[in-house]
Amino acid sequence: MSELSTLGLARAADAQEIAEMSRDLIEQGLTWSWIPARVQHFISGTESSVVVARRERRGDARRIAAFAIMHFGDEVAHLNLLAVAPEHRRQGLGRQLMDWLTATAIEAGVFRINLELRTQNAQARAFYASLGFVELGMVQGYYQGREAALRMSRRLAKNQC
16 A cells, blocks of 8 residues: 555646546546546646645655535535545545545635535445435436436534634
8 A cells, every 4th residue: 555645635646637537537428528628727726726645755656646626606615526545535635635625615605515426426425425425416417418417515613724
């Protein structure tokens, strides 16, 4: 198992790797929509945060072990993507990414985090439920008109962090 550095904000140079992780780990079976330019838009955006967990071991083909992308509105944030490379799952990285983004959301005055996930992704559904997200319902055709999504939401309390 590779050692990991602490979490940090993504850099412009990370856009390609994050986009490829999205394609391979999240968007399989769909047309690739989180291309490098789109990821770069969120990395450089003032109303978004892209957080990564990096590997420290040299020689690894992939330097990023996990990432998350969140967009912040005035009162509601939207988790766009969260992925953990298979070899780093079940080590708490997803929870660490969500803790970072939740603390950032609370600091920004956000009251709620919303997200969508593929309906057949039982592991993600259980993960988000364990973080306090509740199911709001299905959105038919959410994924490129081909696949339904489950919408989930979590209300944030100001004293949560």
